Amino acid sequence: MDMYEKVIELARRRGFIWPAFELYGGAAGFYDYGPLGAPLKRGIEDLWRAFFVIREGFCEIECPTIGVEDIYKASGHLSGFSDPLTECKECSEIYRADHLIKHIIEVPDALANEEIYRVIQENDVFCPECGGDLSEIYEFNLMFKTFIGPGGKQPGYLRPETAQGMFVNFPRLLRHYRDRLPFGAVQIGKSYRNEISPRQGVIRLREFSQAEAEIFINPRDKTHPRFGEVADLVMTLYSKGGQERGETEEMTVGEAVDKGIIAHETLAYYVARTYQFLTEAGISKDRLRFRQHKDDEMAHYAADCWDAEVLLDRFGWIEIVGVADRTNYDLRSHMAQSQANLTVYLPFDEPRKEEKLVVKPDMKKLGPLFRKGAKAVADALQALPMEDLKQDPILVEVDGEKVEIDPALVSFEMVEEEIRGEEIVPHVIEPSFGIDRILYSVLEHSYREEMVEGETRAVLALQNRVVPIQVAVLPLMDRAELVAPAEEIARELRGMDLRVEYDSSGSIGRRYRRNDEVGTPYSVTVDYETLEEGTVTIRDRDSMSQIRVKKGEVAEKVLALLKGEMKFSEAGSPLAS
RNA sequence: GCGGCUGUGGUCCAGGGGUUAGGACAUGAGCUUCCCAAGCUUGUAGCCCGGGUUCGAUUCCCGGCAGCCGCACCA
Known part of the structure; x- marks a missing residue:
């Protein structure tokens, strides 16, 4: 059994990931998240929110999963997909x-x-x-097609990515951010691709979850004000050059930008945040690298693109995140398709003075003279350079005909104009996360087996931040005198909004194992000393060691442990074993 | 989508044209002052779906679906 098989088997058996529609034979490329999978997924998404909404000051929006045809004409998915x-x-x-x-x-x-x-x-x-x-x-x-309303007149498509929602809402988002760059908008949700042949379990799905951020920035300034916070972070990079040489490099983010390996600070900043997010979610650092797209694999409009890749036992290096500088391609495409103005007015630091030729045709006279052709004549006059306007008569060409104009009918002058800024189409930095792939990778990277007294112990060393069951409450034996205080503790923990597993069945060792297997970080055990001394034990999943604490303090201590505010060894007195 | 292999309780596997499909683990209930998958008692639970051949199909044949591998595909 390889790692994939072990992890998938565990995930199925314990309620993380189930094949969808199993009752009716199933369908390839669709999975359910079960009672443990759903909270794990939500935990990963919430951690992502902490990184890419709260800490970056971006906003989260939610758009329909069905889109009208024009969106995908503009995005290129209709033809290119x-x-x-x-x-x-x-x-x-x-x-x-x-x-x-x-x-x-x-x-x-x-x-x-x-x-x-x-x-x-x-x-x-x-x-x-x-x-x-x-x-x-x-x-x-590769897009699922459907029809909006009866009659089949208006086609709709299930979105193949969440990104378009941010692009088509650009004018409203810009107003929300009071017409200033940079700003970002994110969306976490389902996307759909009718893959020809979905394989590799949850790695390649027909319905999957994405978390995408679109960060709209000034194309003239790709520095990042908080770059200093991540400049010293060391990551494994697999650059274009590195791929040719077949070697990865350990490097700080700052160094990667200085050497021109990552195109600019802003892109590097989000690559770094991606690294922090993934490792905090439970991806193993030594099985994570950032691979740069080679020129021929990058979309033609993209300036630079880095994929986070994880090493999986069966599949090798798999892409789980893409961080790309997409320049202004998406907004330009939607401008062309929708005819809307998707620009931002950027003031210059200093207003610029510019000389400008202003041509004023005398329409009162040109009108009667040329009647219907007057507008074309005026347009032609306004397009002339200074030298031609100085001729007598002035020669213009209208619809292939040469026309002579009396200089008295047109005035012109050089005007000094003050220009305070300009309209630009922002560039877009897009970190795009495949949540399902991340979830599987977290499971595989968290899974380990160890020998304990001749038995194999399977442990999911999930991060407290994302773990589905936060604490187990276990009476040593299923007897009334132990059950009652245990139930009371479980109630108290639930009262603190913790996800609690209460289990009184079978032997205590078996219950510890069951909880190890699904990653429960702490187990509170009620024993006969609880009745005599008023204390309970807390067991740590990873070390299997136990401490004894007062019953009345157990809830606050468990909470502190879960938040990482307290070291396990300092939370109580060690249990003599 | 093509080809190969596979499909038996929750999991892993055995079996076989014929009465009641077997084991291990897991799991429910109960017993046990029992801290790391112990023990005892006692339960629950299965032949992927559809068609064909046959007196009779879980077993043989065909098709579908799903899984794995290879090919193709992968914004």
Whole structure:
């Protein structure tokens, strides 16, 4: 059994991750989060919120998971996210149709499917495997399509990423932030991709959760005011150059920016925050690296892009986060599609003075003279440079005809104008997190087995911050005199909003093991000394050691331990074993 | 989507054209002053789905679904 099998088996058995629709045979690429998985996922998302909403001052929004067609025309998902496929009629092999004619047509992407098929037929392209005839082209789009309202008139698509919600709300977000850069907006939610062949469990899903931030910044200033907070952080980087040499480098974030390895401070800042988030969530530092996209794998508009990759036992290095400088591509696309103005007015530090030629055609006279053509003449006059306006007569060309204009009909002068700022389209830094992949990676990186008295002990060493069961309350035996105080303690802990597991079944050792396996960090045990001395024990998951504390103090101590405000060894007196 | 392998209680596995499908672990109830998967008593729970062959199918055949591996695909 490899690690993946062990972890997935545990996750299924103990209620973290279940195949969806199992009752009806299931469907590939869909999973349920069970009673422990759902709180674990929420814990990871809440930690993400702490990092990317609270501490950065970004806002969280929530948009529909179904989008109208224009959004995905603009984003490129409608055209770029679908592949033209063709199938061999003999051996049923499937090919990307455009790939088959690459050597004939330079830009096959530009062709319609019928045209690709014609090129295939005219150039005698056959199945590369068996030489058989190829079928007509059919489109496979990775977006789930649906229809909005009755009649099938308005198509809708399940969103393939949450990012577009932030882009299409840009004008309102800008106003929310009172017309100033930089600002950020985030969204945590489901996205959908109709993958051809989802494999690898929760790594490749058809419905998955993303946490994405879109940070809108001034393209002229990509420094970051809080860069100093992360400059000394050491990370494992796998840069473009490093990939060519086949080696990773340990480096501080500051050094990476100084050497030009990471494009600029702002990108590096969020790479660093990503590192902190992942390690606090429970990703192992020595199985985490940041890999830079090579030029040919990066989208053409992107300036720089770094993926956080984790090392998984079965799958090798897997991408779990992408942090990209997408420049102004997305906003420009939506400007073109929607005709809306998605710019920000940026004042200059100092107003600039500029000389400007102002041309004023005398419309009172030009109007009667040229009637319908007057506007075209005036436009042509206004486009002329100074020298041409000084001629007598002034020559302009309107609709291919040369027209002579009396200089008396037009006045012009140089005006000194003060320019206080300019309209710009912000650049976007996009950290994009795959929550499901992170959750699985946290499980695998937290899982360990150790030998205890000849038995294998399985432990999920989850971080307190994300753990689904925070504390177990266990009477030493299922007897009334122990059960009563144990139930009382469980009630008290629940009263503090802790997620408590109360368990009185079987032997105490078995219950410790069960809780170890799902990561419960602390177990409170009620024994006969509780009745005699008024104390209980707290057991630490990782060390298996126990301390004894007063019953009345156990709740506050457990809370302090969970928050990391108290060391375990200092929370009570050690239990003689 | 193609090919190969696989599908039996919650988990892991055994089995087999014919009465009641077997084990281990897990799990419920009970006993036990018992702190690391102990013990005893006693329960619950299964042949992936559909069709075919057959007197009879969990077993054989076909299809579907799911899992694993390979190919293809992967903004």
